[in-house]
Amino acid sequence: MSAPLLEAKGLNLAFGAVRALDDVAIDIHPGEVVAIVGESGSGKSSLLRVLAGQMRPDAGTVLYRDPAGTAHPVHGMGEAALRRLMRTDWGFVHQNARDGLRMGVSAGGNVGERLMAIGARHYGGIREEATEWLKRVEIDPARIDHLPRTFSGGMQQRLQIARTLVTRPRLVFMDEPTGGLDVSVQARLLDLIRALVADLGIAVLLVTHDIAAARLLAHRILVMRRGQVVEHGLTDRVLDDPQHPYTQLLVASVLAA
Amino acid sequence: MSHEPGSPFGGYNFAYLDENTKRMIRRALLKAVAIPGHQVPFGAREMPLPYGWGTGGIQVTAAILGPRDVLKVIDQGADDTTNAVSIRRFFSRVAGVRGTTRTAEATIIQTRHRIPETPLTEAQTLVYQVPMPEPLFRLEPRLAETRRMHALADYGLMHVKLYEDIARHGHVSTAYSYPVMVGGRYLMSPSPIPAFDNPKMHRMPALQLFGAGREKKIYAVPPYTEVRSLDFEDHPFRPHRADGCCALCGSTTSYLDEVLTDDRGGRMFVCSDTDYCEERQEAAATAAPASTTPAPETEGVA
Ligand SMILES: Nc1ncnc2c1ncn2[C@@H]1O[C@H](COP(=O)(O)OP(=O)(O)OP(=O)(O)O)[C@@H](O)[C@H]1O
Ligand SMILES: [Mg+2]
Numbered sequence: 001m002s003a004p005l006l007e008a009k010g011l012n013l014a015f016g017a018v019r020a021l022d023d024v025a026i027d028i029h030p031g032e033v034v035a036i037v038g039e040s041g042s043g044k045s046s047l048l049r050v051l052a053g054q055m056r057p058d059a060g061t062v063l064y065r066d067p068a069g070t071a072h073p074v075h076g077m078g079e080a081a082l083r084r085l086m087r088t089d090w091g092f093v094h095q096n097a098r099d100g101l102r103m104g105v106s107a108g109g110n111v112g113e114r115l116m117a118i119g120a121r122h123y124g125g126i127r128e129e130a131t132e133w134l135k136r137v138e139i140d141p142a143r144i145d146h147l148p149r150t151f152s153g154g155m156q157q158r159l160q161i162a163r164t165l166v167t168r169p170r171l172v173f174m175d176e177p178t179g180g181l182d183v184s185v186q187a188r189l190l191d192l193i194r195a196l197v198a199d200l201g202i203a204v205l206l207v208t209h210d211i212a213a214a215r216l217l218a219h220r221i222l223v224m225r226r227g228q229v230v231e232h233g234l235t236d237r238v239l240d241d242p243q244h245p246y247t248q249l250l251v252a253s254v255l256a257a
Numbered sequence: 258m259s260h261e262p263g264s265p266f267g268g269y270n271f272a273y274l275d276e277n278t279k280r281m282i283r284r285a286l287l288k289a290v291a292i293p294g295h296q297v298p299f300g301a302r303e304m305p306l307p308y309g310w311g312t313g314g315i316q317v318t319a320a321i322l323g324p325r326d327v328l329k330v331i332d333q334g335a336d337d338t339t340n341a342v343s344i345r346r347f348f349s350r351v352a353g354v355r356g357t358t359r360t361a362e363a364t365i366i367q368t369r370h371r372i373p374e375t376p377l378t379e380a381q382t383l384v385y386q387v388p389m390p391e392p393l394f395r396l397e398p399r400l401a402e403t404r405r406m407h408a409l410a411d412y413g414l415m416h417v418k419l420y421e422d423i424a425r426h427g428h429v430s431t432a433y434s435y436p437v438m439v440g441g442r443y444l445m446s447p448s449p450i451p452a453f454d455n456p457k458m459h460r461m462p463a464l465q466l467f468g469a470g471r472e473k474k475i476y477a478v479p480p481y482t483e484v485r486s487l488d489f490e491d492h493p494f495r496p497h498r499a500d501g502c503c504a505l506c507g508s509t510t511s512y513l514d515e516v517l518t519d520d521r522g523g524r525m526f527v528c529s530d531t532d533y534c535e536e537r538q539e540a541a542a543t544a545a546p547a548s549t550t551p552a553p554e555t556e557g558v559a
Contacts, residue, residue, distance in 0.1 A: 080409045087413070102417070106424055109417050116420065117413025123423055123489040145424050 003065055005030050005171055005203050006051060006074075011060035013046055013227075020046040021057065022227035030170065033197060033204045035214035035235070037250070038224035044207040045175055047224070051205065052092060052173045053082045067170070087117045091164035095176035097156035100163070101148045107134060107159055108144040114167045133162040137192060154185035158192065168200060175207045190216050211254040215239055223247045266351050272319040273351040278302055282320035282475070286466060289477035294439025295407070296390050301473040305347075310340060312470030314367050314386030315347070321382060321466070322348065322365065327355050329363035334371040334512070334529035341369075358532050370433075372454040374511045374533040377463035379480060385448045387469040390476060392436045392446035412444050415487060423492055432497060438485045439478055447484075453496040453512045458484040501526040506537035 004027040013021035020043045028034045036044045049055040051062055053074040062074040064085070074082070086092070094100040101110055111130040112120070120126050131141045137158035139151075148156050157177060164172060177193065178186040194217050197204055208214055214221055214235065221238045223231040223246065231244040242248045270276065278300075285299035304312040318328070328348055332341040336358035344367060345356040357363050360375040367384040377383060393403045396414050406412065415436055422429045429435075435452035439445045447458060448467060458465065458478060465478040478484060488494035502509045504525040511533060513526040528534035 079405070083409055083411060105417055105421060108424055109421050112420055113413055113417050116416040117411070121416070121488075121490050123420065124491050126420065127424075 002030055003069065004028060005032075006062065006064055006205075007071075008051055008062040009060055011047070011050055011062070012058045013043075013050060013055070014058055019227040021050065021060075024060070024224075024227070024229055026051070026222060026229070026232075028171070028203050028205055030203055031201045032220065033206060033218045034220045034222065035206045035208055035218035036222045036224060037208060037211060037214050039209065039250075042224040043227040044209075044224055046227075048173050048175055048205060048207050052086075052090065053077075064171075087114055088167060089170045091167075091169040091172040093157075093160055093164050093172060093174040093177045095179045097148070097153070097160045100160040101156060103147065103149050106145045106147060107139065107151070110148060110159060110163045111166050114163065118167060129166060130162075133166050134159075136196065137162040152185075153181050154189060157181065157189055161193065161196070165196060165200065165202070169202060171203045171205070172197075173205050173207075176209070177206070178208070178210065178213060186210075186213070193217060211239065211251065223250065266353065269351045271324070271352055272322045272348065273305075274302060274316065274319045278316075279320045282316055285475045286317065286320065286477065289466070289475050290464070290479050292443070293478055293482050294437075294443030294445040294476060296474040296476045298473055299475050301470050304470065306343075308471040309388065311344060311367070311369055311386035313468030313472075313475075314369070314384050314470075315344060315468075316470065317384050317466050317468035317475065318348065318365060318367050319352075321384075322352055322354060324352070324354065326364045327357050327362055329357050329360060329366045329532075330368075331366065331371055331373070331530075331532075332369045334373075334514070335531045337531065359536075360530075360532050368450075370449050370451075371512070371529060372450055372457045374508075374528070374530045375536075376457075377461060379462045381463040383461075383463050383465045385450075385465065385467045387446070387448040387467045387474070388471070389434075390446060390467065390469040390472050390474040392434070392444050407443060410442060410444075412438075415444055416489075419487060419489065419492075423489070429488070429492065429494075435494075436487050438487065440482050441485075444487075445476060445478075445484075451497070451512060452486065452494075453498050455484070455486045455494070456496055460484075499526055503528045503534060506534045506541065508534070508537060 007027040009025045011021045011024040024047060036047060038044055050057045056075050063071045064074050065071045108127060108130040111133050112126040115126050115129060131144060134141045134144060139155055139158055148159055178189050190213055206217060218235045221235050222229050225246050231238060231247045239251055242251050282299055285297045289297045304315055306312055328345060330341040330345045332338040348354055349356055360373040365382050369386045391403055393406060396418055397403050419429050432452055433449040434446050435455055437445050437447055437455060447455060460481045462480050464480055467476045486494040499513045501513060503511060503513060505527050508528055511528045511530060514529045515524055515526055517524050
């Protein structure tokens with residue numbers, strides 16, 4: 001297997017007395033989908049934010065390996081480099097589409113922003129690319145000039161995904177991308193994400209408390225509880241043969257539901 | 258030097274501001290010139306004029322003014338509006354400097370909303386009054402964030418705005434304060450001059466200084482600096498001008514204002530730059546003395 005894209009060790013993060021991350025280690029390889037599951041408050045979002053460089057851990061390191069194979073410490077590369085990474089090699093899909101979209105900017109402008117940020121200066125070309133991506137995420141291209149606030153929740157989320165993937169990032173962080181949506185809408189969105197990710201060969205770190213979503217999308221699963229990774233392994237192994245009592249409980253509660 | 262009451266400057270220091278304040282503003286100006294297009298904060302002083310009347314420009318002018326300077330002040334291209342007249346009178350009172358309406362005669366031109374039509378020279382300085390120095394303020398309300406965007410030259414958002422304009426109107430609808438890149442590095446608002454004037458900023462021989470009083474910012478474009486209006490390859494920047502010629506001087510290239518001539522909807526176009534227009538009218542009158550219309554030869558404008 002190739003060297004990991006992202007490699008984190010010894011991550012610790014405390015909010016007062018709360019240990020949001022307690023000696024967490026994780027790595028993710030190119031093209032791999034890794035799900036982080038666990039109950040509310042277990043530290044999933046904190047882990048994602050620390051890995052993406054949005055929050056500094058109290059201890060531990062996160063290394064990112066660029067396409068040339070050079071490893072960079074995410075928390076030591078400086079804001080300018082991190083921002084450049086965030087709009088080129090990386091992407092972030094938020095649970096709430098409003099946090100990831102510009103609500104006052106048309107669908108086409110939302111998709112085009114990352115292209116323009118990395119230097120695209122041909123209006124027709126940007127528009128063509130935006131049209132293409134709207135189709136890919138199953139949004140009628142006729143709505144290219146409409147504002148996202150006129151879109152349904154599921155459409156907004158698909159628009160956010162198009163806007164993130166348009167520059168073909170190597171690694172995408174997703175925090176509960178299907179949270180807050182109807183079950184049928186969720187299923188359709190998960191199928192779409194799976195198809196796009198497989199097609200583009202993107203690595204994804206997916207935070208979810210939906211075990212079914214993890215099973216559908218992820219190659220590997222990490223189970224978190226109270227800031228610790230209590231179990232990790234290949235998706236089928238973890239879900240079909242959970243070792244840790246907490247994972248057993250988690251899987252059992254889904255089966256029962 | 259300071260002056261006692263009864264001094265030639267009505268009891269004020271030369272050019273109104275005390276020398277320490279002027280030095281502070283000059284330091285900000287030097288920094289601004291060293292980093293073209295970058296907004297430098299300065300400790301703006303209260304001026305005997307309300308914000309919106311050009312207090313930023315006045316402080317910059319006061320800081321660079323010398324006794325032998327000749328000052329021209331324009332407002333929307335005109336020398337005779339209340340704002341222009343009172344600023345010129347102010348400096349004549351507190352600095353004793355000569356005023357002029359002639360662009361070519363002036364060493365310092367303080368302006369609101371226009372760049373003169375007559376090309377400026379290395380011997381001149383253009384001082385802009387700026388109401389809002391931040392070109393990103395409509396797109397990103399958080400000032401800390403706009404500072405970060407400037408620091409990282411992260412200007413994709415500005416292009417999103419242009420994209421939206423074209424998507425909505427078929428062209429970029431921004432007619433004033435059209436954003437420019439200075440020296441290929443800093444995004445800058447050229448103050449509310451018409452986009453028509455933007456090309457004049459590019460490699461201008463004169464020093465251009467910008468003062469924003471309320472926002473307490475100074476920025477500058479040194480002589481011969483590259484100033485590019487943002488655009489797309491397939492939607493190039495086009496300086497917009499009303500299609501017509503000046504009813505007074507016949508200019509087909511100057512920036513035109515539309516004025517009403519009667520209360521029945523009659524209207525005509527005239528040059529917005531009044532000095533330019535008058536000079537052209539005078540030149541035409543001298544060139545054609547046999548003309549049927551009497552030449553307005555009685556008075557110089559200065
Ligand atoms: N900014 C913060 N300030 C204080 N405490 C915080 C902050 N962010 C997270 N925490 C705490 O850290 C712990 C982990 O929170 P985190 O948001 O990472 O959990 P999560 O697994 O994403 O939960 P959820 O499934 O509800 O989103 C929680 O106890 C939370 O209350
Ligand atoms: Mg969370």
